[in-house]
Amino acid sequence: MVNALALILPGAVASDSSGFEAPSINEFYPAAVLFQGTPFEMNRIMLIRVLICVVLMVVFSLWAGKFKKSAASGQVVPGRFQLMGEISLDFVRKSIAHDQLGEKDGNRFLPLLTTIFFTTLGMNITGIIPSLNVAGTSVIGLPIVMAAAAYVTFIYAGVRKHGGHFFTSALFPAGVPAAFYLLVTPIEFLSTFILRPVTLALRLTMNMIAGHLLLVLCFGATSFFLFKTQNGFQFFGAGTFAFGFVFTLFEILVAFLQAYVFTLLTTVYIQLALADEH
């Protein structure tokens, strides 16, 4: 990189510079911090996940306490903190669960959907929190766990409602001439039972990886331009910093959006499994 830059812009790169360090996939495998050498080895990303788990548990137990107190005392006007809890819980309940599944089934699967939404959101948002700076979901382990939960749940929902007929109607859709099952059944099997969980996990992870790499690229370039170039090329640093700032705002949007999409897709898979034509 430094050679290419020196070739294009002679005089841009200071002679004693060590060059531009492009971000790579190694960003997501930082050195272990705790318990080195044991199976419970923890790096920064694992520590961030543990931290977010603790934060989520504390915030939700505080909310639960508030709700209980206001229900017991009959005081219906919520404070600022309680209102925040009511709005965010109501978002999952009303505009995801009840909209897609209806009240009865929506309430049945609400605990899972709420857990998935807030876990994903919490783990995503660490990607833009200064000094944490990497999303807990940017390594595929956690998305796999949540995709597995979604997978098991939609199969459970289908089997509970339709029995073994769930699998036959998923693999052999009605109204298809018998000869076409040769073609349709493998495709249906692949798309319903393999690609659904795989894309759930991959979509989340890859969005977080791509977002993090973009931010690293922008701020890495800023540092490079500011400290390792000369003859006025430092001013490019201002441009890359502005890009980095805009992408940080974009990453906030992506964090919310991916949490929403993950939860929405889980809901839709459950709804498809419960649907009557199956």
Add this chain to the structure above:
Amino acid sequence: MSATILAAAVSGSLGVVGYGLAAIGPGVGVGLVVSKTIESIARQPELAARLQVTMWLGIAFTEALALIGLATPFIFGA
């Protein structure tokens, strides 16, 4: 200059070109999904909320292809 020599003269990863190609389809797809949603909302503004949910679903499914393209080198080795 034969194709082999030309290919040898190009340095860098072919995977980058591959991902560029892989991103064309989903790019066009997401554009179509959003443009149709805008059109529908312009025709029936009162359905905006429902159409937006469907739009996000459509984007999520289409975008998965581009993200699978991004993931392939990590899974199958560079």
